[in-house]
Amino acid sequence: MTATRRLAAILAADVAGYSRLIGADEGGTLQALKAIRAELIDPTIAAHNGRLVKTTGDGLLVEFSSVVGALRCATEVQAGMAERNAAVAADDRIEFRIGINAGDVVVEDGDIFSDGVNVAARLETLAEPGGICVSARVQEDAAGKLDLAFEDLGEQQLKNIARPVRVYYVLPAGNSSAVTRPALASPDKQSIAVLPFANMSGDPDQEYFADGMVEEIITALSRIRWLFVIARNSSFTYKGQSVDVKRVGRELGVRYVLEGSVRKAGGRVRITAQLIDSQSGAHLWADRFDGSLEDVFELKDKVASSVAGVIEPALQAAETARAAGRPTADLTAYDLYLRADAIVFSSSALSPRRSIFSSRR
16 A cells, blocks of 8 residues: 555543553453443544544554644543542552644554654643643634643653654643642752653563662651652553653752662662752662562562662751752851851860861870
8 A cells, every 4th residue: 555644633542550450350351441441532533533543452543634623622531530440449440641742644544644643642641641731733723712721841852753742731721729830849848759660671571670679768768757759659650651850859858859760681680779869950869679570579668678778868968968959048047057157166165075186186
């Protein structure tokens, strides 16, 4: 068949946390997805003149002749899924992430190819479970035509896409609180979010090991009394996404972000981790841990305790530097500081053993 070109709106969707759902209940998940396709997704696609190009396991690729049709389909699917999930426990919900782009596509043997298709797939990974992300072109074409609001997420560098893409998050126009989406204020205590570790093994079965490793680290860090640790349910909303740590810091209200990866080779596993300041984007610490899979539980405990052990002093040093570089405008506090400094100085002068200037003998 001869390849042809045409303009299209491309919708890419997948199921958030698909591997976890399949691992917990394979039969039930597959049966539920089949029902969702038959009762909600396929009829909604047809109602807006879309064409289901292909399915990829937990994913869908759909072509529309207009941006408006693609957005109407996406918002109706997400609204329908929200209704279906209303009475379902959070861990058992099937939630879709959707990305939409518009551009020139090559059509061959019923499939579609182009850079625009790849962008739609990457936009999907930026969307939150139950959410929709679109490109600037989609936002421009749909503005004023639908009862929707768009939040500008700025230019994003998408994986394997040469140029930055301006991304918008789609929200119902009536949801004013969601439109503003104010950043959370950082708590008084030092705070950290541990993001899901990337599975670099190419083996879907290792997703469970990576997720379990993160849970162990979260538990270990939670034992540090002065450290506020974001719960797993909050940090795992970023699973599978290409995230900006500054955005994570704003949305979760944390000062620090820990991210990493897990790579398995034979009976060995390598775990890497790095600690990042969410406000400046600076890397504060990074390390790797190698171990044997003969005793998985012992390995997880060892890595978790090691990470917590090195992160605690790294965070203390970062907080000390932050405090030292932040002058106070409170005159009372400054007066107390001068009084304390005078006491320390006088004590040092009276006792040579306490003085930092005393010489060694």
